[in-house]
Amino acid sequence: xxxxxxxxxLVIFLMTSGPSTPQRCATPFYLGSLLAAMDCDVKIFFTMExxxxxxxxxxxxLTAMEGGKYIHTFMQEAKRAGVELIGCKPALPxxxxxxxxxxxxxxxxxxxxxxxxxxxxxxxxxxx
Amino acid sequence: xxxxxxxxxxxxxxxxxxxxxARREEDGNLTVGMTDYSQSIAGKILHARVRxxxxxxxxxxxxxxxxxxKWAGPVPNFFDCVIVEPNEEIMKDPTLLNLEPxxxxxxxxxPVNGAESALEGMLTGEAAGEEFCRRAxxxxxxxxxxxx
Numbered sequence: 701x702x703x704x705x706x707x708x709x710l711v712i713f714l715m716t717s718g719p720s721t722p723q724r725c726a727t728p729f730y731l732g733s734l735l736a737a738m739d740c741d742v743k744i745f746f747t748m749e750x751x752x753x754x755x756x757x758x759x760x761x762l763t764a765m766e767g768g769k770y771i772h773t774f775m776q777e778a779k780r781a782g783v784e785l786i787g788c789k790p791a792l793p794x795x796x797x798x799x800x801x802x803x804x805x806x807x808x809x810x811x812x813x814x815x816x817x818x819x820x821x822x823x824x825x826x827x828x
Numbered sequence: 829x830x831x832x833x834x835x836x837x838x839x840x841x842x843x844x845x846x847x848x849x850a851r852r853e854e855d856g857n858l859t860v861g862m863t864d865y866s867q868s869i870a871g872k873i874l875h876a877r878v879r880x881x882x883x884x885x886x887x888x889x890x891x892x893x894x895x896x897x898k899w900a901g902p903v904p905n906f907f908d909c910v911i912v913e914p915n916e917e918i919m920k921d922p923t924l925l926n927l928e929p930x931x932x933x934x935x936x937x938x939p940v941n942g943a944e945s946a947l948e949g950m951l952t953g954e955a956a957g958e959e960f961c962r963r964a965x966x967x968x969x970x971x972x973x974x975x976x
Contacts, residue, residue: 730899730900731900733899733900733901734893734895734900734901736901736902737890737893737900737901737902738893739889739890768898769898777899777901780901781901781902
């Protein structure tokens with residue numbers, strides 16, 4: 701499969717990494733942006749510690765490497781490329797988070813059933 | 829002309845955010861590339877891929893993707909068009925986009941509804957230069973072709 705045949709594939713990123721492993725927090729957005737630019741339908745589903753990246757004040761102050769771009773900027777670029785960001789509702793209480801405390805870039809806060817549907821219907825599933 | 833270190837050429841057409849330029853060719857096709865401002869934002873471009881000749885790309889569907897050290901994403905497309913000729917040179921040496929943004933075009937495209945219609949709403953000539961300078965000063969846009 702090449703660049704010209706990637707169109708309309710549903711690609712799901714399952715993002716479980718969070719602020720405790722900042723080096724793992726930029727690549728999903730970079731790769732997601734690229735795949736979206738290739739016309740793939742890209743959704744990043746944040747669960748486990750990944751939901752902390754959606755907490756207001758966290759991605760705005762987190763970089764994957766010293767002196768690098770803020771994770772929030774990566775997220776905004778991914779959004780501009782067409783990537784959707786979905787937060788896992790059942791994961792929020794574990795981090796004492798409420799849906800209202802999430803950054804504006806979040807498209808949806810969804811239950812595990814939504815993730816199950818995405819996993820079963822997608823063309824590619826990538827975990828970070 | 830130059831503004832905040834950014835080159836802008838009045839003979840070209842620009843989208844309202846000055847991300848891409850287009851040149852009208854005698855055969856009705858458009859040559860499309862990245863602006864000096866756009867390449868500066870991207871930083872050193874490491875990889876460029878352009879769609880195959882004959883591929884139809886509606887407006888808003890990118891004609892190419894770029895990867896730089898700090899950004900990956902689409903080259904925005906403002907025309908309903910068919911790719912006529914990707915620039916093979918930039919795929920071999922993508923840094924040309926940084927070094928010579930107005931010579932290193934991305935692709936020649938054929939606008940489906942004609943060049944006139946495609947270029948409606950794009951900025952050109954002195955008006956483009958004035959608008960670019962206004963935005964550059966207002967929003968602090970600066971350009972740099974140093975790709976180290």
